[in-house]
Amino acid sequence: MGSDRKELSRRHVAELEDIVGKRGVRTDPTARSAYESDAFMLQRATAEVIVLPRTTAEAAAAVKVLREAGLVVVPRGAGTGLSGGARPVENGAILGTARMRDVLEVNAEDRYARVQAGVVNVHLTAACAGAGLFYGPDPSSQTACTIGGNVGNNSGGPHGFKYGSTNRHVLGLTMVDSDGEVIELGGPGPTADGTLDLLGPVIGSEGMLGLVTEVTVQLLPRPEKVETLLCLFESLDACCDAVSEMIARRLEPSAIEILDRLTIEAVEASVLRAGYPDHAEAVMLVEVEGGDEEVDATSADVIEVARAFGAFDTRRTTDPAERKRLWAGRKGAFGAMGRIAPDLYVADVVAPRTRLREIVSAATVACRERDLKLANVFHAGDGNLHPNISYDRRDADEVRRVLEAGRIIMEACVRAGGSLTGEHGIGLEKQDEMCLVFSDDDLAAMDQLRGAFDPSAFWNPGKMLPVRGCREVHTRPLPVEPSTEPTDAQAPGGSR
Amino acid sequence: MSSTSTNAAHERPHPMDRRSLVDHARALDCIHCGLCLTTCPTYQLTGSETSSPRGRIHLMRAVAEGRAEPDATFEDEMNFCLVCRHCESVCPAGVEFGAMMEFSRGALLERKPPGLLARIARWVGFRGILVRRAGLRLAAVGLRSAQLLRLDVLAGPLLGLRGQIFRHLPRVPGARERRPLPPITPPEGAPRGTVLVLDGCVMPELFGRVNRAMTQVLAATGREVRSVPKHVCCGALHAHNGELDQAEALARTTIAQFNEVDDAAPVVIDSAGCGAHMKEYGRLLANDPEWRDRAATFSRRVVDLTEELAGPEGVERLRERLGDQHGIEGPVTWDDPCHLCHGQGVRDQPRQLLDLVPGLERVEMSGADSCCGSAGIYTVLRPEDSLDVLEPKLESLEQTGAATLVTANPGCHQQWQIGIGRSDKKVEVLHLAEVLERALRPR
Numbered sequence: 003m004g005s006d007r008k009e010l011s012r013r014h015v016a017e018l019e020d021i022v023g024k025r026g027v028r029t030d031p032t033a034r035s036a037y038e039s040d041a042f043m044l045q046r047a048t049a050e051v052i053v054l055p056r057t058t059a060e061a062a063a064a065v066k067v068l069r070e071a072g073l074v075v076v077p078r079g080a081g082t083g084l085s086g087g088a089r090p091v092e093n094g095a096i097l098g099t100a101r102m103r104d105v106l107e108v109n110a111e112d113r114y115a116r117v118q119a120g121v122v123n124v125h126l127t128a129a130c131a132g133a134g135l136f137y138g139p140d141p142s143s144q145t146a147c148t149i150g151g152n153v154g155n156n157s158g159g160p161h162g163f164k165y166g167s168t169n170r171h172v173l174g175l176t177m178v179d180s181d182g183e184v185i186e187l188g189g190p191g192p193t194a195d196g197t198l199d200l201l202g203p204v205i206g207s208e209g210m211l212g213l214v215t216e217v218t219v220q221l222l223p224r225p226e227k228v229e230t231l232l233c234l235f236e237s238l239d240a241c242c243d244a245v246s247e248m249i250a251r252r253l254e255p256s257a258i259e260i261l262d263r264l265t266i267e268a269v270e271a272s273v274l275r276a277g278y279p280d281h282a283e284a285v286m287l288v289e290v291e292g293g294d295e296e297v298d299a300t301s302a303d304v305i306e307v308a309r310a311f312g313a314f315d316t317r318r319t320t321d322p323a324e325r326k327r328l329w330a331g332r333k334g335a336f337g338a339m340g341r342i343a344p345d346l347y348v349a350d351v352v353a354p355r356t357r358l359r360e361i362v363s364a365a366t367v368a369c370r371e372r373d374l375k376l377a378n379v380f381h382a383g384d385g386n387l388h389p390n391i392s393y394d395r396r397d398a399d400e401v402r403r404v405l406e407a408g409r410i411i412m413e414a415c416v417r418a419g420g421s422l423t424g425e426h427g428i429g430l431e432k433q434d435e436m437c438l439v440f441s442d443d444d445l446a447a448m449d450q451l452r453g454a455f456d457p458s459a460f461w462n463p464g465k466m467l468p469v470r471g472c473r474e475v476h477t478r479p480l481p482v483e484p485s486t487e488p489t490d491a492q493a494p495g496g497s498r
Numbered sequence: 499m500s501s502t503s504t505n506a507a508h509e510r511p512h513p514m515d516r517r518s519l520v521d522h523a524r525a526l527d528c529i530h531c532g533l534c535l536t537t538c539p540t541y542q543l544t545g546s547e548t549s550s551p552r553g554r555i556h557l558m559r560a561v562a563e564g565r566a567e568p569d570a571t572f573e574d575e576m577n578f579c580l581v582c583r584h585c586e587s588v589c590p591a592g593v594e595f596g597a598m599m600e601f602s603r604g605a606l607l608e609r610k611p612p613g614l615l616a617r618i619a620r621w622v623g624f625r626g627i628l629v630r631r632a633g634l635r636l637a638a639v640g641l642r643s644a645q646l647l648r649l650d651v652l653a654g655p656l657l658g659l660r661g662q663i664f665r666h667l668p669r670v671p672g673a674r675e676r677r678p679l680p681p682i683t684p685p686e687g688a689p690r691g692t693v694l695v696l697d698g699c700v701m702p703e704l705f706g707r708v709n710r711a712m713t714q715v716l717a718a719t720g721r722e723v724r725s726v727p728k729h730v731c732c733g734a735l736h737a738h739n740g741e742l743d744q745a746e747a748l749a750r751t752t753i754a755q756f757n758e759v760d761d762a763a764p765v766v767i768d769s770a771g772c773g774a775h776m777k778e779y780g781r782l783l784a785n786d787p788e789w790r791d792r793a794a795t796f797s798r799r800v801v802d803l804t805e806e807l808a809g810p811e812g813v814e815r816l817r818e819r820l821g822d823q824h825g826i827e828g829p830v831t832w833d834d835p836c837h838l839c840h841g842q843g844v845r846d847q848p849r850q851l852l853d854l855v856p857g858l859e860r861v862e863m864s865g866a867d868s869c870c871g872s873a874g875i876y877t878v879l880r881p882e883d884s885l886d887v888l889e890p891k892l893e894s895l896e897q898t899g900a901a902t903l904v905t906a907n908p909g910c911h912q913q914w915q916i917g918i919g920r921s922d923k924k925v926e927v928l929h930l931a932e933v934l935e936r937a938l939r940p941r
Contacts, residue, residue, distance in 0.1 A: 025546070272590045273587060340527050
């Protein structure tokens with residue numbers, strides 16, 4: 003920390019403890035150090051204090067104290083983010099929602115739920131399962147990540163292919179602004195009172211506009227039938243091409259995922275072993291939902307395409323336990339990579355779905371040239387790729403090579419008409435690369451929007467928008483090559 | 499646990515030197531993904547990532563790499579953990595959290611011995627009582643006298659929360675029920691070979707009826723049941739609370755004494771905490787070239803009672819013998835002991851066995867696989883935290899409407915009795931072996 007470090011006075015600590023209780027404030031350095039990063043391990047910093055409110059009112063009161071103390075605030079859910087968005091900043095407090103985990107209302111008739119921001123994604127779905135409803139976005143970290151964090155990063159997940167990202171599901175938000183005032187945006191019903199639709203800018207704003215404390219989301223009826231298909235390929239390229247073909251044929255499963263051999267091996271060695279065969283070079287995991295006939299027809303089409311592209315084995319199941327096992331393996335894939343090296347860099351890029359193969363090959367070459375271990379697992383249906391690079395953060399040169407490879411992969415995607423992030427956010431990791439996509443004018447406009455919500459840069463300063471101007475980063479936006487599907491991928495923050 | 503038991507012959511040893519305080523090699527397995535957070539009872543309680551598995555591993559690694567001091571916070575976080583190992587059940591990277599925690603607790607204890615009173619209490623508990631049959635008997639008789647004289651009523655006002663817990667401890671049964679298991683119980687019906695059983699330390703004193711029920715049920719499935727009269731303690735509580743040298747010594751004694759009776763028969767355990775620990779002797783003694791292989795071989799023979807009974811032959815025999823005259827009224831629910839479901843990966847077998855009993859209605863309890871707060875001697879060490887962890891479980895129990903709660907570990911058994919006793923609920927707590935024994939029809 004710099005020399006102008008702001009110490010939190012004893013009075014401020016006492017005030018915070020009065021508001022959130024003793025258990026909700028952590029001040030000693032050892033305790034605070036556990037918050038030094040989220041799941042993005044490459045950059046760490048220590049917060050001045052950790053504050054864990056239980057309600058919107060407590061959060062608002064805490065904001066006033068922290069502001070008076072001269073600190074800035076980084077909002078945090080469960081700290082499962084992969085781009086450093088919830089990492090502490092200099093002179094910053096962590097305001098965490100981990101104790102705000104009440105499901106406030108499930109309305110089965112109007113099909114919405116209102117939850118506190120710290121409710122864990124799967125707990126929301128569990129809370130409305132009795133009514134035959136579920137919550138759409140299902141990030142792979144859904145057993146731990148919070149709805150508030152999902153709002154911050156506009157999170158998606160495998161089923162984002164059918165259901166879209168968080169922004170398609172949020173009806174209303176309660177947030178605390180930098181003055182400690184509570185703001186309500188939207189709500190369960192249609193809002194026709196002529197106010198601006200401000201949900202759009204807030205969802206995916208990575209905690210830079212305020213602290214979201216309550217979220218109203220729409221719920222979806224559980225489909226009549228769900229079938230999960232597993233298609234095995236001898237080559238990753240063929241598997242990618244099969245996905246491109248499925249998209250071109252306008253097949254509409256709810257999820258299309260690809261795992262490569264290294265990922266399969268890691269998953270199968272873990273407690274989440276899903277029964278993926280270890281002799282396949284790539285596994286395609288597809289889910290099909292709908293009425294009986296619809297599911298049968300789509301599944302048959304998917305298998306036909308997979309076979310045409312060389313799938314040597316295909317399996318299908320509607321058994322809930324078996325399906326759960328297959329998905330648990332996919333969703334534990336990142337963590338399972340811990341078996342390969344102590345750290346993992348999870349890239350999160352989007353490319354047009356006709357060009358998956360090309361991006362995979364660019365990633366492969368970039369890693370091979372730098373002697374790095376690469377595993378691929380991605381939401382192929384969305385064109386959202388997660389090349390995973392294993393490394394050890396204690397090896398400074400390896401870290402440098404990892405970041406270099408990450409940048410090459412991002413550049414390849416942008417050139418192909420894709421974007422920097424699908425669902426993990428920009429955070430700290432991809433700040434400089436924002437200049438690959440946006441001009442200084444674009445970025446200035448974003449900063450103005452931010453200023454409209456938060457004029458004093460109180461919320462999560464130094465994230466997402468490049469701290470230095472792009473001229474300093476020596477980068478100009480990359481020209482996008484003409485592509486067969488130019489509208490397929492979307493810009494950061496707005497993608498699936 | 500899956501990886502630890504299947505690869506028992508190639509266990510990764512702990513560091514030889516405990517001054518490091520941390521099993522650094524194991525800490526590097528963690529990739530910081532955070533999938534463990536929601537499973538952790540202390541994270542649930544506090545919302546603090548410092549009190550989560552990932553947070554604790556971070557602290558360990560930071561200490562090992564010299565980025566943090568092993569200060570009071572560090573020590574408190576290590577002791578706040580219940581070592582329920584729920585995190586291991588969901589960890590995609592296969593982090594051996596329980597093993598790391600045992601090592602760090604042991605190292606901390608060596609580095610900074612506790613105060614005189616605590617040292618005396620630990621010595622009496624770990625060396626005077628747990629490992630000596632005479633000590634255990636004396637303690638049981640003492641507790642029984644106090645309970646008979648109603649002295650336990652005074653404990654609340656005198657000892658606060660600890661005293662309240664004392665008041666609701668299970669009644670120590672009379673001497674008849676505390677007698678040890680017979681050395682040999684003959685099989686009923688066509689013999690299916692011999693099994694060894696663990697009488698245990700606390701089990702015969704507080705839950706002798708459970709051990710006897712286990713023996714009868716095993717015999718009813720055609721097993722000749724042999725006990726190991728010389729044996730007292732497996733060392734699980736020692737290991738979980740940092741008494742590592744003592745734990746290693748007890749492991750060696752246990753292996754030798756069991757092998758003396760039979761060196762090949764399966765070792766059947768009705769106490770999940772002991773079973774989980776004995777399945778890991780291979781790891782515990784991995785630094786001892788003389789014992790390493792013997793320990794690994796022994797560990798592979800250890801099975802939980804439910805694993806033994808739920809095999810095809812066991813189920814077939816039980817089907818013939820179980821009737822509906824068990825007298826258990828109302829719905830029953832199964833609560834997974836952590837060291838059974840997370841420590842040993844045994845989840846389906848107990849449910850399957852309960853479902854074999856005619857006329858028994860089984861209901862699932864939400865969060866059955868989360869910790870009840872017992873965690874060995876945690877109830878005594880941190881009574882407030884222990885009861886806070888139990889609180890949501892009591893609510894889940896209420897929601898099931900069950901009249902009987904079934905478990906398979908003495909600590910959990912006792913914890914539930916304390917919690918139910920304090921809340922004036924009317925729910926009976928039974929060990930799975932007792933349920934099966936009550937349902938056995940005479941041949």
